[in-house]
Amino acid sequence: MLEPERHQIILEALKVKNSVKLQELVELTNSSESTIRRDLIQLEQGKFLKRVHGGAARLQGKLQEPSMTEKSSKNLQPKRQIAQYAGSLVEEGDCIYMDAGSTIFEMIPFLPENIVVVTNGLTHVNELLEKNIKTFLIGGYAKPSTKALIGRGALDSLEHYRFDKCFMGVNGIHSQFGYTTPDPEEAMVKELAISLSREAYVVSDESKFSEIAFAKIADLHSAAIITNELDPDTLEQYHSKTKIKVVTS
Amino acid sequence: MLEPERHQIILEALKVKNSVKLQELVELTNSSESTIRRDLIQLEQGKFLKRVHGGAARLQGKLQEPSMTEKSSKNLQPKRQIAQYAGSLVEEGDCIYMDAGSTIFEMIPFLPENIVVVTNGLTHVNELLEKNIKTFLIGGYAKPSTKALIGRGALDSLEHYRFDKCFMGVNGIHSQFGYTTPDPEEAMVKELAISLSREAYVVSDESKFSEIAFAKIADLHSAAIITNELDPDTLEQYHSKTKIKVVTS
DNA sequence: TTCAAAATCATTCTTTTTCATTCAAAAAAC
DNA sequence: GTTTTTTGAATGAAAAAGAATGATTTTGAA
Known part of the structure; x- marks a missing residue:
């Protein structure tokens, strides 16, 4: 699976819930733990999400605000x-x-x-x-x-x-x-x-x-x-x- | 297969998904890996897509006019x-x-x-x-x-x-x-x-x-x-x- | 609270895949 | 028929993905 595609999936997952477990993402993307971790690091650096222990969380400054x-x-x-x-x-x-x-x-x-x-x-x-x-x-x-x-x-x-x-x-x-x-x-x-x-x-x-x-x-x-x-x-x-x-x- | 035709196919593929694997394009066009790579380089230079490791991705900045x-x-x-x-x-x-x-x-x-x-x-x-x-x-x-x-x-x-x-x-x-x-x-x-x-x-x-x-x-x-x-x-x-x-x- | 087991993490190493480059063959243009 | 362009294959280089290790954090029971 291509990197952009995985990133897409990860971000989509975060639109639904406020946080996702790393393990869920592993299954969603059929990739290894390492790969997802690397993705999360990238996405965090790009300020798309925040890494938390066990997975990733939506960051609240971003996008829409209620x-x-x-x-x-x-x-x-x-x-x-x-x-x-x-x-x-x-x-x-x-x-x-x-x-x-x-x-x-x-x-x-x-x-x-x-x-x-x-x-x-x-x-x-x-x-x-x-x-x-x-x-x-x-x-x-x-x-x-x-x-x-x-x-x-x-x-x-x-x-x-x-x-x-x-x-x-x-x-x-x-x-x-x-x-x-x-x-x-x-x-x-x-x-x-x-x-x-x-x-x-x-x-x-x-x-x-x-x-x-x-x-x-x-x-x-x-x-x-x-x-x-x-x-x-x-x-x-x-x-x-x-x-x-x-x-x- | 003619060059414009392949380019067309590649861009069409990117309209459906926002990323395609190089291998998929090889099969879609019955061309060699090298040829597709060359196409991707050209299309990237023309700002029609972005190359990513493993294939190509739609660039999200703008949707290109047909x-x-x-x-x-x-x-x-x-x-x-x-x-x-x-x-x-x-x-x-x-x-x-x-x-x-x-x-x-x-x-x-x-x-x-x-x-x-x-x-x-x-x-x-x-x-x-x-x-x-x-x-x-x-x-x-x-x-x-x-x-x-x-x-x-x-x-x-x-x-x-x-x-x-x-x-x-x-x-x-x-x-x-x-x-x-x-x-x-x-x-x-x-x-x-x-x-x-x-x-x-x-x-x-x-x-x-x-x-x-x-x-x-x-x-x-x-x-x-x-x-x-x-x-x-x-x-x-x-x-x-x-x-x-x-x-x- | 404190500790140990479990889970998660960062790091490193290995394997696999993909990439750029080069060169020769095929096709097209002249 | 020669030159130019396009294509496909082969090579080593580079990148990404997977797997393994030990460190760190979390968790829950004592």
């Missing part, structure tokens, strides 16, 4: 919880900057329609336009790995704008070294965007805390932090230096 | 012929501007790798990056319908660049009114890009000749034209006003 039911569901992934809160901060009529990156991307479903978005994230544009949101891209070098626009062109473009709010992804949050990211070119863009905004928000899950990446973006106090769970000690440590919102389930 | 299936895929569709020629004009080391739009998009497979591309076409970026081409995007408003970047931001961004060559799509080519396009905002971007280039090319099939759209981009002489078939009278008419290359099969 959107309202999902929103109200208490089991949003942490990332989406944060994104939902961040999105709720945006008001009708706002002009906001959205940084590139998957965390910020997750905000899009939770944005109001009547806003203007400026972004350096190529991947965001389609989603934003789908939602009928007026979207501007800054210029710059298209970084192959992250599809972010950076460099001189990005900085030049940014200077023509001012924002009500900006939402940033970072790689490190540290009480002493502030916000950091691996690429200095990206750091410059982020820094500038923050300085052009009335209110700046760093959106991050707890894994970035106490991490330090190569290039500094800005000091802690220059942006508020939106995150999910955080142990009380760590929270206290940052709370004195900047505003920090912990989104709980 | 008229195309008739033609031998060795003869590229007109659009691709033009695109191929335009691509061949680009030399290693060049820095070029690529306009948004599907005609220009088709050039990408025919570009050399060692170049720098600046574009206002959001849809181009992924393909360009796939080919490891250094890509810059200009900024601007993301027009929902065409995914082109236009407006003030686009113009500002452009001014920082100079190009060896630029490749433009247009909606109208007229011996008196020159090059035109429906959207004045887009027209401004195109005009500026042309003026920033040492050599400018308008890439267009014959359907745009003698058409006039709302907004003027530039006079005929400001860019050379690359097109496919054109009747001798029309050709003569334009030939006196600008350079024009007719790409023949």
Whole structure:
């Protein structure tokens, strides 16, 4: 059986149920366990499903949403919880900057329609336009790995704008070294965007805390932090230096 | 069995299932494995299907119009012929501007790798990056319908660049009114890009000749034209006003 | 909770299938 | 009749699939 055919079968199976056992797929396709495992790895990488112990599960970000039911569901992934809160901060009529990156991307479903978005994230544009949101891209070098626009062109473009709010992804949050990211070119863009905004928000899950990446973006106090769970000690440590919102389930 | 006939059979088979085994095709056509492989290579190049290990798969991007299936895929569709020629004009080391739009998009497979591309076409970026081409995007408003970047931001961004060559799509080519396009905002971007280039090319099939759209981009002489078939009278008419290359099969 | 059995997983290795390339024969074009 | 194009066969190379191993996770009973 051909690979595309198997993939088809697997995805079809996931349309019916929320999850399938690996063993079921083995029988459905008359292939070996190994082969199905390899397929699942591929499909997971392509973001078509999520592997779980014993098989695969439909991923909820994808495709249709019973959107309202999902929103109200208490089991949003942490990332989406944060994104939902961040999105709720945006008001009708706002002009906001959205940084590139998957965390910020997750905000899009939770944005109001009547806003203007400026972004350096190529991947965001389609989603934003789908939602009928007026979207501007800054210029710059298209970084192959992250599809972010950076460099001189990005900085030049940014200077023509001012924002009500900006939402940033970072790689490190540290009480002493502030916000950091691996690429200095990206750091410059982020820094500038923050300085052009009335209110700046760093959106991050707890894994970035106490991490330090190569290039500094800005000091802690220059942006508020939106995150999910955080142990009380760590929270206290940052709370004195900047505003920090912990989104709980 | 004739070549077009086999191609027909292969494509028909793909209309039923979305993948076929090579072995099935061998039996269906009473041809050798080698022959089918060669057919698949041709059909893949013509973008009629995707080869996969073990056979071929329908490409899900678009359903191809039946008229195309008739033609031998060795003869590229007109659009691709033009695109191929335009691509061949680009030399290693060049820095070029690529306009948004599907005609220009088709050039990408025919570009050399060692170049720098600046574009206002959001849809181009992924393909360009796939080919490891250094890509810059200009900024601007993301027009929902065409995914082109236009407006003030686009113009500002452009001014920082100079190009060896630029490749433009247009909606109208007229011996008196020159090059035109429906959207004045887009027209401004195109005009500026042309003026920033040492050599400018308008890439267009014959359907745009003698058409006039709302907004003027530039006079005929400001860019050379690359097109496919054109009747001798029309050709003569334009030939006196600008350079024009007719790409023949 | 803790432990051990069962199930599932990642990894590696082997076998099988498919692929690209080359070359010679057949067919078609000139 | 010669040249060009198309086809089929043979080769080693590459990829995919299957099978086996030990590690990891889950499960359920103590």
